[in-house]
Amino acid sequence: MKFNDRVKGPRLGTKLFLFGLALLVVPWFSYQQLVDMERILVQSQSQAQLLTAKSISTLFNGREDLFNDLPVNLEDFEPLFAHPLQNSIRLDALVDDWDQNLLDDYLSFGSLSGTRDGDFQLLLGERADQLYAHMRIKDQNLVYRDPDYLRLDNADHIRLDFIRNDGEDGRITLVLQESRVTGFAMDDEWRFAATGSADNRIQGYVRQEGDEVVIEFRFPIALLGSRRFFGITFVDVDDPNTRAIVGSTRTLPTAGKQSFNLVVLRSPEVRNIIQGLGFSGSRILVIDNEKRVRAETGAIQTVSPSPDRTTWFEKIALWLETARAWVQSLILKEVYTGPAEPEIDKDKTADIAIESSLSGEPIAMRSRADVNNEIILAAHPIISADAVIGTVVVEQNIEDILSYQRAALDQATMVSVLSLFAVFIALLVFAGRLAWRIRNLRREANAAIDSYGRLRIGELRNEMHAGDEIGDLARSVSNMLSRLHRHNTFLESMPRTLRHEINNPLNTLSTSLQNLAEEHPGVGQSKYLDSAKRGVHRIGSIVQNLADAANLEDALETEELEAVDIGELLENYVANCNLVHPQTNFFYRGPGRPAVAMVSDFRIEQILDKIIDNAVDFHRPDTAIRVQLDCYRDQLQITVANRGPSLPDAVEKSVFDSMVSHRGPQNRLHFGLGLYVVRIIAEYHGGTVRAMNLVDGSGVAVMVQLPLAQDINVGHRSHPIVPDRVSAG
Amino acid sequence: MAKIIAIVEDDPDQRSNYKDAISKKGYEVRAYASRDEALAGFNDGLPDLAILDIILGEEVDAGFQLCRDLLTRSPNLPVIFLTERIDEIDKISGLRLGAWDYLPKPISLDYLAERISSLLRINEARDQEPEIDNSAARQIGELALDTDALLASWRGQRIDLSGTEFRMLEKLVRMPGHAVSYETLMNATMQSIVSNNTINTHMRNIRKKFEKVDADFSSIKSEYGYGYRWSEQ
Numbered sequence: 001m002k003f004n005d006r007v008k009g010p011r012l013g014t015k016l017f018l019f020g021l022a023l024l025v026v027p028w029f030s031y032q033q034l035v036d037m038e039r040i041l042v043q044s045q046s047q048a049q050l051l052t053a054k055s056i057s058t059l060f061n062g063r064e065d066l067f068n069d070l071p072v073n074l075e076d077f078e079p080l081f082a083h084p085l086q087n088s089i090r091l092d093a094l095v096d097d098w099d100q101n102l103l104d105d106y107l108s109f110g111s112l113s114g115t116r117d118g119d120f121q122l123l124l125g126e127r128a129d130q131l132y133a134h135m136r137i138k139d140q141n142l143v144y145r146d147p148d149y150l151r152l153d154n155a156d157h158i159r160l161d162f163i164r165n166d167g168e169d170g171r172i173t174l175v176l177q178e179s180r181v182t183g184f185a186m187d188d189e190w191r192f193a194a195t196g197s198a199d200n201r202i203q204g205y206v207r208q209e210g211d212e213v214v215i216e217f218r219f220p221i222a223l224l225g226s227r228r229f230f231g232i233t234f235v236d237v238d239d240p241n242t243r244a245i246v247g248s249t250r251t252l253p254t255a256g257k258q259s260f261n262l263v264v265l266r267s268p269e270v271r272n273i274i275q276g277l278g279f280s281g282s283r284i285l286v287i288d289n290e291k292r293v294r295a296e297t298g299a300i301q302t303v304s305p306s307p308d309r310t311t312w313f314e315k316i317a318l319w320l321e322t323a324r325a326w327v328q329s330l331i332l333k334e335v336y337t338g339p340a341e342p343e344i345d346k347d348k349t350a351d352i353a354i355e356s357s358l359s360g361e362p363i364a365m366r367s368r369a370d371v372n373n374e375i376i377l378a379a380h381p382i383i384s385a386d387a388v389i390g391t392v393v394v395e396q397n398i399e400d401i402l403s404y405q406r407a408a409l410d411q412a413t414m415v416s417v418l419s420l421f422a423v424f425i426a427l428l429v430f431a432g433r434l435a436w437r438i439r440n441l442r443r444e445a446n447a448a449i450d451s452y453g454r455l456r457i458g459e460l461r462n463e464m465h466a467g468d469e470i471g472d473l474a475r476s477v478s479n480m481l482s483r484l485h486r487h488n489t490f491l492e493s494m495p496r497t498l499r500h501e502i503n504n505p506l507n508t509l510s511t512s513l514q515n516l517a518e519e520h521p522g523v524g525q526s527k528y529l530d531s532a533k534r535g536v537h538r539i540g541s542i543v544q545n546l547a548d549a550a551n552l553e554d555a556l557e558t559e560e561l562e563a564v565d566i567g568e569l570l571e572n573y574v575a576n577c578n579l580v581h582p583q584t585n586f587f588y589r590g591p592g593r594p595a596v597a598m599v600s601d602f603r604i605e606q607i608l609d610k611i612i613d614n615a616v617d618f619h620r621p622d623t624a625i626r627v628q629l630d631c632y633r634d635q636l637q638i639t640v641a642n643r644g645p646s647l648p649d650a651v652e653k654s655v656f657d658s659m660v661s662h663r664g665p666q667n668r669l670h671f672g673l674g675l676y677v678v679r680i681i682a683e684y685h686g687g688t689v690r691a692m693n694l695v696d697g698s699g700v701a702v703m704v705q706l707p708l709a710q711d712i713n714v715g716h717r718s719h720p721i722v723p724d725r726v727s728a729g
Numbered sequence: 730m731a732k733i734i735a736i737v738e739d740d741p742d743q744r745s746n747y748k749d750a751i752s753k754k755g756y757e758v759r760a761y762a763s764r765d766e767a768l769a770g771f772n773d774g775l776p777d778l779a780i781l782d783i784i785l786g787e788e789v790d791a792g793f794q795l796c797r798d799l800l801t802r803s804p805n806l807p808v809i810f811l812t813e814r815i816d817e818i819d820k821i822s823g824l825r826l827g828a829w830d831y832l833p834k835p836i837s838l839d840y841l842a843e844r845i846s847s848l849l850r851i852n853e854a855r856d857q858e859p860e861i862d863n864s865a866a867r868q869i870g871e872l873a874l875d876t877d878a879l880l881a882s883w884r885g886q887r888i889d890l891s892g893t894e895f896r897m898l899e900k901l902v903r904m905p906g907h908a909v910s911y912e913t914l915m916n917a918t919m920q921s922i923v924s925n926n927t928i929n930t931h932m933r934n935i936r937k938k939f940e941k942v943d944a945d946f947s948s949i950k951s952e953y954g955y956g957y958r959w960s961e962q
Contacts, residue, residue, distance in 0.1 A: 503813035504740055507834040511746035514838040518753065540835060544924060551816070569953050576908075576955035602929040605953045609925065612954070 012438070016431035020424050027416035034409045042398060046364035046376050049282075049394045053380035054362065056284060057392040059273055060382040064389055080107065080230060080251065084296055085127035093207035093214040095134055098125065106136070110249040114138070118236040118249040130218045133232070137213040141238040145175045151191050152184060153235065154243035158215070159190060161231035162224050170224075172199060174217060176206050181217050285393040286382075289358055294390065350393070353379040357391035366398070373399050437463060437470050445477050458485035495550040499543040506543075510536050549673045556684045559600040563709050566595045566604070566636055567629055573608055574627050584616055585624035591631045596709045603681045608640075610674040611702050615642040618700065634708050641701040646693040655691050675702075682706065731757040732849055735776035737767045737795060738811075739785045747780070750838040751845065764791040768798065775803050778849060780841075781828075783812040783819065793826060800827045805855070807848040811836060830892040844892065847879075854878040869902045870961045872948075886942040893918050894935050897928075901949070902959045910956040932957055 010018075083102050090097055102123060110119030120137040135158075145155040158174040160183075171186040173193075181204025184193035204217025224230055233250035237243055273295075286295040349367035356363045357379035364378040376398050382390040440462050448457050459482050463474035513532055517524040548555075567590040574588040615625045619642035628639040647655065656679035675691075682689040687706035694701055734756045738744040741762070748758045759776060761767035763785050779799055783792035796808050808828040812819070823831045829848055832841070854877045867874045873882045879895045881888045890898060896917040901909050915923040918931070932949060939946040950958045 500813050503834045504743065507813070507836065508740065508742040508746065510835040511743060511750065511838055515746055515749055518750070518838075536835065548924065548926065572951075573953035576952055579955060601951060601953070602926075602933075605929075605951070606926065608954060 012435045013428075013431040016427055016434075020427045023420050023423060027413060027420065030412040030416060031409065034412060037408075038402065042366060042376065042402075045396065045398055046366070046378060049376055049378035049396050050362055050364045050380060052282075052284075053378045053392045053394040056286075056394070057380040057382045060286065060390065060392070062384045063382075064384045080122070080124055081105075081292075082124040082126035082131055084293060085125040085132065087127075089125065089127065089132050089216070089218070091203055091205045091216050091218065093134075093205045093216045095123075095214075095216075098123070098134065107251075109251055110138075117238070118234055118247050120234050120249060122232065122251065126221065129221050131221050131224070132218045133216070135213075135215045135232075135234075137215065137234055138211060139213050139236060139238075140211055141240075142176070142208055142213050143237045143240050143243065144177055146240075146243075149243075152186070152193060153191050153245065154237060156213070156237050157235050159186075159233040159235060159248075160219075161233070163229045164223075172202065172219075174202065174204060174215075176213070176215070179206055180204070181206055181215060183217075183219070282394055282396040285395070286390060287354055287358075287393060288390040289388055291354060291358070349377055353377050353393065354391055357381050357393070358388055360388050373397055374402055434470070437466070441470065441474055441477070445481075448481055455481070455485050455488045458482050492550060495543070495546040499547040502539065502543050506536060506540055545673060549677055552677060552680050553684075556600075556603070556681065559603060559684075561598045561600055561685075563596050564599050564601045564604070566597050566599070566638070566706070567591060568594070569601060569604060570608075570627060570629055570638065573605065577612060577625075581616055583621075584619065586627060587624050588627045588629075590629045593631070595629060595631050595636045597636060597685070597706050598709045599685055599706065603685075607678050607681050607704060608638075610678045611640045611704070614674060614702070615640050615700075618642060618644040620644045620699075623699075631708065634710075635705050636708050638704045638706075639701050641694060641699060643694075643699040645700075646697055647691060647700055656689060678702075678704070731755060732778065733757045733759060733774070733776040734845060735767065735770065735779040736760045737762075737764070737779070737785065737792065738782045739763060740782075746838070747841070751842060754842045754846070756845070762786075764788060764795055767795055771799065771802070775799070775806065777852075778807045778809070778845060780809045780811050780845075783810060783814050783823070793822065796823070796826045796828055805852065807852050809844065809848070811841070824891055848892070850877060851879050867902075869905055869959070870948075872902060874899060874902070883939055883942055883946070888938050888942065890935065890938060894931055894938075897931055898935055901957055905959045905961060908952040908956055908958040912956075914956060928956075 083099070083105065086099055087097050095103065102125070106121040106123050108114050108119070108121050110116060113119075114121070115138060117138055117140055120135050123134040125132040125134075139156060143155045145152065145157070152173050152175055156176050158176075160170075160172040160174065162170045162172075164170040171188075171190060171194075172183050173186045173190060175182045175184060181202070183199040183202030183204075185195055185199055186192070187194050201223060202217060202219040204215060207214045231251050233248050235248045236246045238246045284295075284297050285293055288294050349365050353363050353365050358381060360381050360383075362378075362380040364376060366374065366376050368374050374397070375395050377393060377395050379391050379393045381388045382392060441460070444460050444462050448455065448460070450456055460474050460478040463471050464478060465471065466474065510533075513529060513536070517529060523529055571588055571590060574586045577584075577586045612625070612627075619625055623643035626639075626641045628641070630637045630639070656675045675689075679689050682704050685706050687704060689702070689704045691700060691702045693699070734751055736744060736747050736751070736758060738747060738760070739762050744760045744762065748760045752758050759770055761770050779795075781792040781795055783790060785791035788794075792810060792812065796810070799806055799808060804827070808826075810823045810828050810831045811834065812823075812831075813834045820831045830844065832844070854875075867876070871884045873885075874895075875881070876899060879890070879892060881890050881895060881898060897914050900913055900917040903909075911925050911928050914928045914931075918927070932951075936946070936949050939949070948959055948961065950960055952958050
């Protein structure tokens, strides 16, 4: 039975590698789980925020009065919106500390083109009970106040109109001096200061930028009283000599309207109510149905990017961070974009939320404030008498939730990636080692039996002490081998034992026959006695041949090799063949020069005996048997060719195996040992032997190849070269 | 007085066959089945010649031990091993012990008888040294053969040959210069089953013994495929 060596599937290592890839599912699953978790967290946070908004809005439900401190109808007024300011403002006439998104919200006054002298732009802000104003005034010739004059209206100045808390008209002039703004309460004519000293509740700064005068000033909102009617007028003086008023530009409404603007602020009462509701990390806004912010409390805590890392622990963390980023980009790619909701600009989100809320729908939305911060925005309408009078907006930074999630994600990612890597490496090493061990075992097991099926070793050495299944396998293979070895030894010693055992009874038989012939002289001539003797002889020969073949390899070990000229030997041999087989013709053709090989001459003779016997048996009568010697570079080849029946293809290879005979039943004395002996002897001399059909199919040639001796002078029996084994002598 | 031949053989059939055959030749035969039995017998008196089987019952080399015992008691006693153990190594050990011949089974009884008588004669001949009447002696070139005493010498130096080897050499030099076939040489061994290899082995041993006294010895030539030839140097 022969297994096809080409049956090959994926190797063990490949299989384990593929299974190892399945481990990649683990981080993917945990990632999915984290994404779910985040969604749930954000959802519950949204719900909580919506609830907060709802509960706050409940406080205002039905409290229209709180919103009614402003005229609900603004048609009669030009409102001046004071924007809530996040940052503290430094009075330096620079706009950089104002919210940058307010810069579009300047209100323009004066001519439509805005380029005429005296035209100005105004931005109002409110912070910490102070009203801040930022003005940009077009003025070719800025004329500062001359302190020598007592009148305050003979230089560029700003007039503030308002209604004081006591209901009286308030008049304050902001006098521009070199880089400073001073406020004075004024008389009815706006000429002289009503009091001698400046009103230090008003502070400001002036800066000249080309043809623009930039003024920044502030005053307490309390100054305006509760109604906050308010107006600003810029009075332009261009000629420093005449100091005549050239023109004035005012915020005050045109005729037919009230004579004041209305400064629109958030309602302090509303703010008082929500003041206590602010909680850490959230911002609460109350907005009326005109979308004006009426109150605000709290601030969104923003998370700044990570600070410098110093300790070794943090360095490791930093390293991990880098590794993580790399791994993420490698495997997960889209970790931070995470949830499928599209990113929406914060302001737009707020607009949508307020819009929706004012139409009566509570809403919670998520939006990104900046790179590091994400917020949830919940808006709930305030309802009074079935009408929406405002909305409560609760903004909460969810960065801490997300950062928990991210930390968990990082950890999960890192742990699973690292463990995956470790497991993967371990798996690879394990697989490699396993495959290596199995390969070793296979190689050894393979080598245990040679190509002729002879057992080379009786046991394995590899893996014999391994405790696992491979060890078991090795032990059981080794066990098999040793049992096979025992059996083989038994088989090998069989011919010897047989000869041993048969020789005794054979001897009895033989001696008995001889005694019988002696005792009964008449029997001596009997043909039965003769045939009995022949039988005894034949059994003896058979047993002898078997034992010889079985002992051949051992016997060869004791053989001495000598330098022999094979050409001379063959010539001599073939000449003698013609004597021994007078009916057959033998031809010898040699190379014409010595072909010296290290051989045991009578073993070569034995080879020739067998091959020539064979050739004689198979040759067609009246044809010659040709013996030829060829020399190649380091080999010689003896060819014995005869005309006669060809070898069947299948036989060509097996003809030199033991006990293989193709002679048929009529040759009982042949066991197929002859050519087997030839092969063993040729192999012992480092040669090969093969049989093949002649090209024209007219016969068979047997070829024996032997290595030529190198640089040895042939002398007949003069220099026996004894290999290092015990001489039999 | 009849010569006493001791036979030690554990197989009763063969023992009785030997005994009958040898008795008929006029010898007194003492047959023993085991080593102990034989030793007891030898204590009563030593034989003139002993034929020993090597394996006796369970003892695989009882024959070798017996041979050693006998030769200690009487160093010139001719001992023949007659055994189924025909491996070269056994043969060598047997001859090294001092046995005169080593005969493998199956044996021809006629040959055995002839061998016995010749060994006894040789023993006597050796005992009667120095006898100059050398009717049996032959001289072939440098080789001298004494067929009675089974003594061979080369250039005056004695060559120690076993009985079989002597016979083969004798056959080989009968017609110096002529090839002697394997078949002829086989007959000289007086064994019933002999292969070419056996002859080759014997010839190699003979060569070696000559080469021991003369490193340039090359008178024995192989006739490959036929036999051997003795040629003058």
